[in-house]
Amino acid sequence: MPLKILLTSDLHLGRKFTNCPETVQERLVEARFACLKRIVEEAGRRRADLLLVAGDLFDNSRPAKRDIRRAAEILADFQGPLTAVLPGNHDFLAPDDALWKTFLEASGSRVLVLSERKAYPLSGFNIDACLYAGPCVSKHSSENAIGWVKGSAKDPAVAHHVGVAHGSIEGISPDFTADYYPMKRADLDGAGVDLWLIGHTHAPYPAQGSTGPLFCAGTPEPDGFGCDHGGSAWWLELEDGGTRAESVATGTFRFLHETIDLASMADLSAMAARHAGEAASRELLKVRLSGRIARGDRETLAEARRILEERLLLLADWNDAGVRERIDAEAIDREYPRGSFPHGLLTALAEDAEALDLAHALLEGARS
């Protein structure tokens, strides 16, 4: 029988989204709890042996107690043998902080917090596996938490040896200052476990179809404009011959970017069309436009903006500073007599799109 694991991480429950309007904040905050619930339900539906949260279940080490209890209760609802939760670099194990104590009090006997750097044999939960945990004890660390795994004895009687850690991975997650428990592939490969399940990287890894031995869940619910995927978890089936992996979509909201160099208003229409229907109501969008448009198209631009504002959950940014009116020599000739001051000024600024646009607007306003 394969060992069935549903892997997730980086829920960041309690993140406030202060950059968003209050109503949007509330929805995004609530979405994360809803996502956790869906993951628990999915794990139950698929009859997972293990639901594993590889770090950053919470957004910080002192979340509100009600959030802790709520998360614990959701996870306690998992009907499978075991839920294992690893403290990550946001919800790290801190002395005196009540987070994990409160969590355990509310979560029940089938929830295990991997709070020590040690092996956790799961035979007591009827799972033929051993977890090798690398919990985080601070937000930053220049050293990873998995060094101990290499030297630990691996019971040959146990079918599956699985490493669980949280931090950056060389070549996969950006960590220029090596501040987030950096792990090298050599560290992972040489540890002597069958599989590594790692949190911290918000994008899922690897691509679909891989068989491991390294899996990063990515965040199951997108949490910002740096996260352009829809949110997913990994469904893993470990057998002697290897691991079968399947990505499970879990997210509700999308954080999207549109960067368009307008060749015509059709580009605007196409963009608007991409954000329509019910899906648009779950999108947060940043738009950056550039290009040259005809004089009258400013209205169209404004109209497009208005439409998106209506459709989207949040038009977080509309930057059309790069859009200029198509003011060519012909347009200048049409508008102002040759030799006149405005004609001369606009002609002098013909190569300077931004100044040309501004000057044109100023001249319009100074018409007598």
Added chain:
Amino acid sequence: MRILSLRLHPFGRFPDRTVSFAPGLNVVFGPNEAGKSTLFRAVGTALFEPSRLGKIRLHELSRHLFPVGGGDHAAAEMVLETGEGRYTLRRRWGSAPSSELVLPGGASVSEEQAVGERLKAILPAAEGSFRAVLLAGQAELAGTVAALAAAEGLAARDELAAVLRKAVQETGGVSVDRFRRSLEKGLKDAFDNWDVDRGAPAKGRGLDNRWKRDVGGVLAAYYGKEEVRAALEAASAFDRGLDDANRGIAEAERALEAARGFLTAHERTYKDARERGRLEADLRAAKAEQTTLQKDHTDWVVNLKKEEETAPAIKELETRHGGLQKEKREAEAAEKAKGLRDRAARVEVLSGRLKAAIARLAATPRLDRDRMEEIREAASAIDGLQKALKSGRLAVQIKTRTAVHLEIREDLGPAEGLELGPEELRTFDTAWRFGIRHPDFDVSVKMLGDREKSGRELKEKGKALADMLSACGCAGLKAAESAHRLWEDLNGEAERARRNLADELGGETEEAFRARAAALGQASTARPLAEVASEAARADAELRQARADLERFRGRIRELSAKHRDPGSLLLALAKAAQGEKDCGDALAAGAPLPDGYPDADAFVAAYEKAQGEARDAEAALSGLRARKEALLERAPESSAEELAGELASREEAFSAALSRGKALLRIRAAEGRLSAGGDDAVFGGLRDETVRLFSAMTGGRWISLEMKDGLPSAARAGDGTPMPRELLSAGAGDALALALRLAMAGRLLGDGDGFLMMDDPLVDLDPERQEAAAARIRAFAAKHQTVILTCHPRHAEILGGNRIGL
């Protein structure tokens, strides 16, 4: 356009008054309070004040509009003529307000806004230009430039500038000045309090000392991004601070746990160790007591035995000591006798020597010092006499012709024979006398005087000396010296022998000494004193030592007796101490063993108590760290560093955009500046020249040029080139300048078209000469445009001329 007539019914002080105006110059003359100002005000009110006024505006105008005696309305009717025909404007303010404009052809417009628009179309200039230039009240005249420079004069300046530019420069329907103002406003809005060159807030006023007012767009965006950056830095610092705090707490907890672990693990051992310390101390005390008692016991036994042995030994020593003392005395006596015998022998020898020395001395002729001294004196006297005699010399030459035999005598010397050959010369050198004896003759030659006495003395002394020498058996002085030395030596020898003998006798006479020595008898056979004395000293020392030892033994026995009473008691105490040692040893063996690494219980107890102190310190440190962490958490930022990082990126983008826009505006300004360089001078040059012309004419050529700024005069230059800022011109010159500027501006505004200029008492502050000059300029203006001058001065009216209208 010109005014044909104005009817006020009522308006201010006029219940119903109509004034007709002619083309060209009209002078409305009347005394003060005649209603000139009312008339003046009525023109502007009729043209520009809508009939439906708000309460505040109605209240502001009421004292000018409504009749002095009371009334609830004012009304005016103005007939205007343009190239299209006549327009009649009727307005009523206050109760039942209304406006009507009857157009040429009879149609009328009575809707307020429509009336205003129609008037705007037919009037030669906008309201601003009228109020600033074409309708110049007395007070406004004086402040012409200031009024035009103020915001309220902006519209007039714009209009004037537009007019001027249009004449010089094709503007494409754009007010260049309005464009420039918009551009400058845009630049100010963008760069207010932003140092473009340094790319930073003006005067370096960053977040800590930020500008609160006049914050341009770039500065606002800068502050916005810096606020987020500061918040991000604070959030990052908070994260790291929290990590450090947690790390510190974890380490402190580990240290505390380790300390407590040690304490818990060795608590019983500590208790036992403290007891052990006491037991070990007791054991050491018991052992020490035993050692002491053992020693005391040994001492007691030993000292008793030694006392027993020492007493008889002392007796024996005493006996021996006595014998030796007696022998020593005898040896001393024998030694003493021997000494006397030795002395006697020496006396004998010395006495013999003395006798021998005396005998030798007696055998030597006595030539002591005194006698020798006499001999020397005599010899010296003789020598002296000889020298004195020799000092005067007698030279004698003898030469004979035949061989002769002579006898000669020199001085007192003996006669000597002398053989001379024929012709042989002989020379003699004598002291004082020379004698020659020949068988045939005697010759005596001598020095006369003392020399003879000296010679006799010499002879006497010589004889005396010879006698002395003979008495001591000496041939001469040298021999006498030798004899004297010999006698002295022998005398000295005898003296020494005498002294040696006397020393040996030591003051005793030789006879007495010999008697004493004879009395000694035979020599004794006792042992040498040194030997006996040495032996006696040793015996003495032994006896003293033995006695001291005995005293010591007895003293120790007394001491032990005092301490222990008796040996039996001492043995009892010894047994008790041994038992105590055993008991301590048993108790120690029963206690918990010390951990490895501690030499004794004290060392372990010290280590344990040190660990207790360290545990307390660790607890205190941990409390402190927790308190600091809590204090840090109280200052936790609202947003996470991750969120702030995202926000910072947005703010930086916004800042870049604001800066880019501002710089674009700067580029526009630069381009506009290049385009307009020289243009403004052409545009405003004409106005300046016309103003200078009029001003110079009015001031009799005193001022010949003007400096302009923003289209307005800023300074005047006199004929000698001296510049005078406008504010410092005299009142008269200032008024003349204001009048010249108004006339020039009015001329430019009205151009070649119809229009009118109305001024209230423009000549009032000018001197008579300048009044004449100004009047001439006004008349020249009036020749082209309807001009209405209001004055209360008869002379002004006279010099102006024109159509006189009396009030």
